[in-house]
Every structure is written in structure tokens, then in C-alpha cells.
Amino acid sequence: MSIIMELKGDGKSDDTEAFMKAWQVACSSGGAVLGVPGRQNYLLRPIKFSGPCKSEISVQIYGTIEASDKASDPHWLMFNSVEKLSVKGGGTINGNGMIWWQNSCRKSKSLVRYPCKVASTALTFYRCNNLTVEHLTVKNGQQIHVLFGDSQNVNVSGLTVTAPGDSPNTDGIHVSNTHHIHILNRPWYQGGSGSANNIQFQNILMFNVTNPIIIDQNYCDQATPCQKQKSAVQISNVLYQNINGTSASDVALQFDCSQNFECEGIVLQNIDLKLQRREKAKASCNSVALNYKGDVNPHCP
Incomplete structure (x- = not known):
């Protein structure tokens, strides 16, 4: 009808x-x-x-x-x-x-x-x-x-x-x-509270993407600096697998997790991200437990 x-x-x-x-x-x-x-x-x-x-x-x-x-x-x-x-x-x-x-x-x-x-x-x-x-x-x-x-x-x-x-x-x-x-x-x-776990990002081709891999629990979208978050969702058991391509931002891999609730069980497997101009991209990691498998670029320092 x-x-x-x-x-x-x-x-x-x-x-x-x-x-x-x-x-x-x-x-x-x-x-x-x-x-x-x-x-x-x-x-x-x-x-x-x-x-x-x-x-x-x-x-x-x-x-x-x-x-x-x-x-x-x-x-x-x-x-x-x-x-x-x-x-x-x-x-x-x-x-x-x-x-x-x-x-x-x-x-x-x-x-x-x-x-x-x-x-x-x-x-x-x-x-x-x-x-x-x-x-x-x-x-x-x-x-x-x-x-x-x-x-x-x-x-x-x-x-x-x-x-x-x-x-x-x-x-x-x-x-x-x-x-x-x-x-x-x-x-x-x-912000909020709770948990996010058992998440998979697989077989992804990035083309000139800003922040292609990111977990940011201290997100701030205002001109002046925000305070670090005191509470956050507990993130665990996340798999990033077979992700390739180019990043529009210098930092292609960023984990900025809560100081109170560290990101746990984050697995990076077969990752290859470069800048659009084919230069090496950067990685930034805070309060995160990482596990590398296969070739992973960029690496956290």
C-alpha cells in the first residue's frame, strides 16, 4: 500500500x-x-x-x-x-x-x-x-x-x-x-561512563584521511586547552588489521586514552600508513597497552 x-x-x-x-x-x-x-x-x-x-x-x-x-x-x-x-x-x-x-x-x-x-x-x-x-x-x-x-x-x-x-x-x-x-x-x-570492547576494524584502504587511526578520550574542540578527562569509557580488545593508505595529518596513528582508564588489549596488525606526499607518518600514544603483529607503520615511540 x-x-x-x-x-x-x-x-x-x-x-x-x-x-x-x-x-x-x-x-x-x-x-x-x-x-x-x-x-x-x-x-x-x-x-x-x-x-x-x-x-x-x-x-x-x-x-x-x-x-x-x-x-x-x-x-x-x-x-x-x-x-x-x-x-x-x-x-x-x-x-x-x-x-x-x-x-x-x-x-x-x-x-x-x-x-x-x-x-x-x-x-x-x-x-x-x-x-x-x-x-x-x-x-x-x-x-x-x-x-x-x-x-x-x-x-x-x-x-x-x-x-x-x-x-x-x-x-x-x-x-x-x-x-x-x-x-x-x-x-x-x-564523555560518559561504561565500556567499549571486542571491536574490529579490518581491511580498510585510507586515501588522504585525517586521523586514520585514533582513539581520543581527551577530545577538545575549542580554541583554549581543555582539562584532561577524569572519567571515560573503558576501551579494551580492539583490533586494527590490514589498514593501508595515506594520511592527511602528520600523526596517522593516535591513542590518547584516559589516565584513569587505560586502553587495554589494542592490537595493531599489518598497518601501513604514510603521508600523502609518501613521507613517513608519525604515531602518538598515551595510556594505552599495544600489541603489534606483522608489519606496523608508524610505530608508537
Whole structure:
């Protein structure tokens, strides 16, 4: 069953209500296809597409969905508790993050002209089991571009995430409490407590990539130095294997782990990273336990 939406698609008129009405019809129908036509821009305020739904739903995005440019809006699209959801189509989700970046709390905690604002997430999937996301572009997120949370059996492929190089803290993909997630063929440029372990990065070709191998638990994106983090996620048992290519940054391999929670069981196997001009790259390592296998270049001093 194909759902037809009465959309303006001029990038100026608010299409939120039309999207919500169409979602309600799709969610209550069996095997619905919700299509977003191409070659048009659809302006949306914050919207939550909630389940549970009667049957599986396919959302096919061909055009561009744009978030409001008002700093008072939390700017997000959320799919909540939807089983067997498919989101695809080759279209674009544009978070219009510029208004947030100039008021970034990461840059200043006390902006005078504009209040510091905590930005939110462009696209969120929460409690969406048996989820498929493929062939989409998510650009200019307010902060996090895509979040997968509390979900199972998630397959992601052909997802492009992009933002300007000077955008503050625009994370690509966050995964939280999600099991059996597969992320394939994904180009993207862009604190807390707990643990991250048993992670593998294998068979990767880098071409002029900034920071091709990095774990940075003291990340700081402001002009003045940040304090060292006192708490961090415990990172352990991470394998970097068969990674070759060129680095755009002089330091191609960087581990700056927490002084309180050293990175443990980090394995580097068959690594060969050089600078774009074919010169030797550098490595920087702090608070990390490394194990080398095969030829590894560069080495930590």
C-alpha cells in the first residue's frame, strides 16, 4: 500500500503535519510504503514517528528533508518503537546545523549575544528492531547526525554522513545499547561512563584521511586547552588489521586514552600508513597497552 502525502515541498512551508498524517495512516496499515518525492525540499519541525505499527513499513526518501533553521527547535527526526522498518531511497536529510554551530556550548559556555544551546540529533532510531537503513545522505547535523539506540538486528549500508570541516563536534554515528548492528559501505566526514570492547576494524584502504587511526578520550574542540578527562569509557580488545593508505595529518596513528582508564588489549596488525606526499607518518600514544603483529607503520615511540 503506497501512502500519498499532500506536501508543499518548497523548502519554506511547514510540511510537518502532512508527514505526521501520512505516518499515522502507514502505521495503521499493512505493508505500507511511505514515499517522499524527489527534486523537492520538505521543511520539518521536530517530529516523532512512533510505533508499534500494524505491519512492516518502508520509508522511501527521494527528496530532501530539512530541519527548521530556528534555534528554538530541537531539530530532529525520530523513529520510536517501530519493528521491521526500512528507510532508504537515495535522498537527503539536512539538519541545518549552522544555527547551532555558531552557538555551540562546546565553543563557549557563556555566549553573550546568543545563549549557549545544547544541540540535538538529526536522525534517531530508538527501539527499532529488525531495522534497515540504506542509501541515504545525512548532512549538517546539529551535533550527532545519526543515533541507533536500544535496538536489535540493525543493517546499515550506503549511508553518507557529511558536514564542513570546521563544524563543532558533529559526530557521525552513535550506537547505544544496540545488538547485532552491521554498518557497511559508509563514507562520513566530520564523555560518559561504561565500556567499549571486542571491536574490529579490518581491511580498510585510507586515501588522504585525517586521523586514520585514533582513539581520543581527551577530545577538545575549542580554541583554549581543555582539562584532561577524569572519567571515560573503558576501551579494551580492539583490533586494527590490514589498514593501508595515506594520511592527511602528520600523526596517522593516535591513542590518547584516559589516565584513569587505560586502553587495554589494542592490537595493531599489518598497518601501513604514510603521508600523502609518501613521507613517513608519525604515531602518538598515551595510556594505552599495544600489541603489534606483522608489519606496523608508524610505530608508537
